[in-house]
Amino acid sequence: MNLFLTIVLDGLIEASWLFVVALGLTLIFGVLKILNIAHGSFYALGAYIAATAVTIAAAHSLPPALGFVAMLISVALIASIVGLLLERGLLKLFYGRDEVVLLLVTYAVFLILEDTTKLIWGVNPIYASQPYELFGNVEFAGLFYVGYDLLLIPAAAAIGLAVWFGLNRTVMGKIVLAVIHNEEMSLSMGVRVNRVYAAAFAFGVLLAGLAGALTAPKISMQPGLSSDVIILSFAIVVIGGLGSVEGAAIGAVLVGLARATSVHLMPQAELFMIYLIMAAVLMFRPEGLFKRETARRI
Amino acid sequence: MDHFRRTSRSVVLLTAAIAIPVALAAPAYAEDSFKLGVVTFLSGPAADSFGIPARNGGQFVIDELNKGAAPAPYDKVGFGGMKIEPVVIDENGGATKQVQELRNLYERENVDVVLGYIGSGDCLAVAPIAEELKKMLVLMDCGTPRIFEEAKYNYVFRTAAHATMDNVGLIRYMKAKNIKMDTLSAINQDYAWGQDSRADFVAAAGQLYPDVKLQADLLPKFGAGQYGTEISALVSAGSDVVYSSLWGGDLQAFILQATPRGLPKRSQLVLSAADHVLPPLGDKMPDGTIIGARGAYGLMSQKSPVNDWFFKGYQNVNGIYPVQAAYRIAQSILGLKTAVEKAMAKNGGKKPSTDELIAAMTGLEWQSPGGLIQMKLADGHQAIQPIAFSRTKYNPDLRRVDLVDIQYFAAECVNPPAGVKSIEWIKGGMAGAKCN
Numbered sequence: 001m002n003l004f005l006t007i008v009l010d011g012l013i014e015a016s017w018l019f020v021v022a023l024g025l026t027l028i029f030g031v032l033k034i035l036n037i038a039h040g041s042f043y044a045l046g047a048y049i050a051a052t053a054v055t056i057a058a059a060h061s062l063p064p065a066l067g068f069v070a071m072l073i074s075v076a077l078i079a080s081i082v083g084l085l086l087e088r089g090l091l092k093l094f095y096g097r098d099e100v101v102l103l104l105v106t107y108a109v110f111l112i113l114e115d116t117t118k119l120i121w122g123v124n125p126i127y128a129s130q131p132y133e134l135f136g137n138v139e140f141a142g143l144f145y146v147g148y149d150l151l152l153i154p155a156a157a158a159i160g161l162a163v164w165f166g167l168n169r170t171v172m173g174k175i176v177l178a179v180i181h182n183e184e185m186s187l188s189m190g191v192r193v194n195r196v197y198a199a200a201f202a203f204g205v206l207l208a209g210l211a212g213a214l215t216a217p218k219i220s221m222q223p224g225l226s227s228d229v230i231i232l233s234f235a236i237v238v239i240g241g242l243g244s245v246e247g248a249a250i251g252a253v254l255v256g257l258a259r260a261t262s263v264h265l266m267p268q269a270e271l272f273m274i275y276l277i278m279a280a281v282l283m284f285r286p287e288g289l290f291k292r293e294t295a296r297r298i
Numbered sequence: 299m300d301h302f303r304r305t306s307r308s309v310v311l312l313t314a315a316i317a318i319p320v321a322l323a324a325p326a327y328a329e330d331s332f333k334l335g336v337v338t339f340l341s342g343p344a345a346d347s348f349g350i351p352a353r354n355g356g357q358f359v360i361d362e363l364n365k366g367a368a369p370a371p372y373d374k375v376g377f378g379g380m381k382i383e384p385v386v387i388d389e390n391g392g393a394t395k396q397v398q399e400l401r402n403l404y405e406r407e408n409v410d411v412v413l414g415y416i417g418s419g420d421c422l423a424v425a426p427i428a429e430e431l432k433k434m435l436v437l438m439d440c441g442t443p444r445i446f447e448e449a450k451y452n453y454v455f456r457t458a459a460h461a462t463m464d465n466v467g468l469i470r471y472m473k474a475k476n477i478k479m480d481t482l483s484a485i486n487q488d489y490a491w492g493q494d495s496r497a498d499f500v501a502a503a504g505q506l507y508p509d510v511k512l513q514a515d516l517l518p519k520f521g522a523g524q525y526g527t528e529i530s531a532l533v534s535a536g537s538d539v540v541y542s543s544l545w546g547g548d549l550q551a552f553i554l555q556a557t558p559r560g561l562p563k564r565s566q567l568v569l570s571a572a573d574h575v576l577p578p579l580g581d582k583m584p585d586g587t588i589i590g591a592r593g594a595y596g597l598m599s600q601k602s603p604v605n606d607w608f609f610k611g612y613q614n615v616n617g618i619y620p621v622q623a624a625y626r627i628a629q630s631i632l633g634l635k636t637a638v639e640k641a642m643a644k645n646g647g648k649k650p651s652t653d654e655l656i657a658a659m660t661g662l663e664w665q666s667p668g669g670l671i672q673m674k675l676a677d678g679h680q681a682i683q684p685i686a687f688s689r690t691k692y693n694p695d696l697r698r699v700d701l702v703d704i705q706y707f708a709a710e711c712v713n714p715p716a717g718v719k720s721i722e723w724i725k726g727g728m729a730g731a732k733c734n
Binding site for chain 1 (some may be wrong): 346531
């Protein structure tokens with residue numbers, strides 16, 4: 001029983017931050033129809049900015065709690081601005097072109113951001129572990145867990161619910177959904193589609209940055225951080241269905257649980273299990289578990 | 299016509315006046331310097347822990363040698379009076395890039411010897427190239443025993459012991475300190491270093507702890523960064539000992555995540571190559587952790603004139619004490635210096651040829667900051683050396699992790715004898731080991 005509970009909890013902790021990254025990726029795809037290869041770089045950017053904010057707060061002898069808040073605010077601000085600038089300054093120029101062109105543009109952004117982070121933060125590992133100790137330890141199923149890790153689960157759930165509520169229960173959300181369903185019709189109804197694009201992209205980048213910030217206190221930031229994350233995020237959105245919030249949640253939980261189960265029961269099959277699930281989903285539901293049915297346009 | 303002849307004669311004389319001294323000076327210049335290719339990680343995940351300390355260690359030793367400021371027997375300027383001219387190359391970028399870089403060093407930069415390499419994959423890739431080009435290559439750090447156990451080289455040397463020493467020594471230390479190990483768990487990176495280290499440690503544990511039971515045996519990928527689930531598995535297993543060969547950022551992240559979850563309290567942590575993370579981790583490193591440094595290095599090094607010079611000098615220049623990679627490049631350069639001067643003593647003081655250098659280096663012995671280095675394996679091409687292990691204890695006054703309970707092991711106690719493959723030696727009960 002304890003093993004089962006441990007696997008579930010480990011899986012949910014893993015799923016929590018992965019979900020926040022994948023949510024941004026799936027939103028950007030849903031609205032802009034862009035497979036954003038640079039999404040992992042925004043995660044890394046968030047982690048690096050968070051580390052800088054925590055380090056500055058510590059250097060000014062601010063309490064870790066204040067450093068934690070400063071970390072979240074600075075990441076949210078910078079990531080949104082970077083997202084807006086990229087969408088308005090670069091991606092906009094390629095709308096209407098083939099999807100492959102946009103894919104290549106985001107790949108170029110990924111390469112540029114990789115080198116930019118190296119130029120700014122160097123190539124050596126960076127740490128910002130002070131916030132990790134903020135919430136103490138909790139005993140569960142015979143094991144000690146770091147309170148910070150456990151809080152990631154409700155934090156991710158809150159972010160997911162807020163996004164779902166925002167999309168489904170607000171006027172702005174309805175407009176975004178309208179653009180997702182039919183961009184031309186939305187345009188003809190007076191929706192400023194370009195603004196929706198910019199807001200959606202900036203919000204997706206913000207989510208990736210936020211996920212980076214939330215994981216920053218427990219990892220070492222070093223080059224290569226982004227590529228690992230983007231691979232897992234793609235697996236999640238492929239399992240859940242590109243463009244689906246519910247799909248990203250289920251995909252993240254499946255990937256988290258698969259990884260936790262493998263590490264506890266069959267460590268050699270850790271990566272294999274994740275892609276086995278992805279392959280199985282693609283075999284029976286090529287559009288992913290939660291892909292919306294779309295009417296064929298004539 | 300006379301005018302033409304006079305002019306021609308003047309031109310010839312002028313040309314001769316310029317050309318002859320230049321022609322005479324050219325070989326003299328070459329004799330005055332020794333061009334040394336140095337390869338180490340200047341970027342990438344291994345730079346912070348290994349590459350940069352190695353570069354700093356190499357720079358310090360070369361500067362001191364060029365000034366003639368090193369202690370005896372290394373007090374002659376440079377290599378036998380020749381100034382050392384280093385050409386430093388970044389090891390980052392993978393084995394294919396390193397093969398090309400090595401060719402460039404020999405063929406474009408015209409270096410006399412290439413010295414370096416930390417990654418096992420890089421060492422395995424470049425060794426055959428040096429052999430093909432018939433140029434001398436000195437490997438300074440990489441751990442895999444396979445270099446000389448699966449191939450034979452004439453132009454390649456490794457001036458540090460391979461990874462078998464780290465794990466055999468670690469088991470011997472645990473036995474000597476009566477560490478209980480009925481059950482064992484392991485976490486190692488899923489690539490050559492992690493897998494080879496795990497295999498050696500488990501095999502050596504099987505010899506000195508024949509009843510040990512292996513429980514969680516985890517191989518997360520290199521650079522995983524997040525170990526929450528792995529730590530749950532290790533804590534759940536509750537083994538007497540948790541072994542790891544993790545290094546660099548991965549090791550630091552693992553320690554930062556495992557300590558608050560009580561892993562070091564539930565199991566004895568033993569880390570085969572962890573000295574380099576002590577300065578950055580500071581009080582985050584749990585007390586009582588058993589660590590190795592891949593030699594008698596850093597805070598585990600023994601007092602000697604050569605070590606005092608290196609330890610204090612490096613610390614003064616860099617503001618931090620030297621760790622394993624700095625020691626390993628220092629012993630490599632001092633070994634090469636010994637070989638060059640030995641060859642020069644034989645050939646009448648001329649700059650030695652590659653063949654003369656190889657003859658001098660084969661089977662060589664020299665004193666390094668980490669102790670006596672002996673080229674005893676692989677027909678005199680592979681070094682053995684002593685090693686030390688210890689436990690960590692944070693010193694709040696100095697605000698650094700001190701190492702206590704240090705024990706040293708002789709080179710022939712922890713390295714296989716010549717002509718025997720490492721894993722076969724371990725599985726055969728480590729026969730012939732001289733531990734007294």
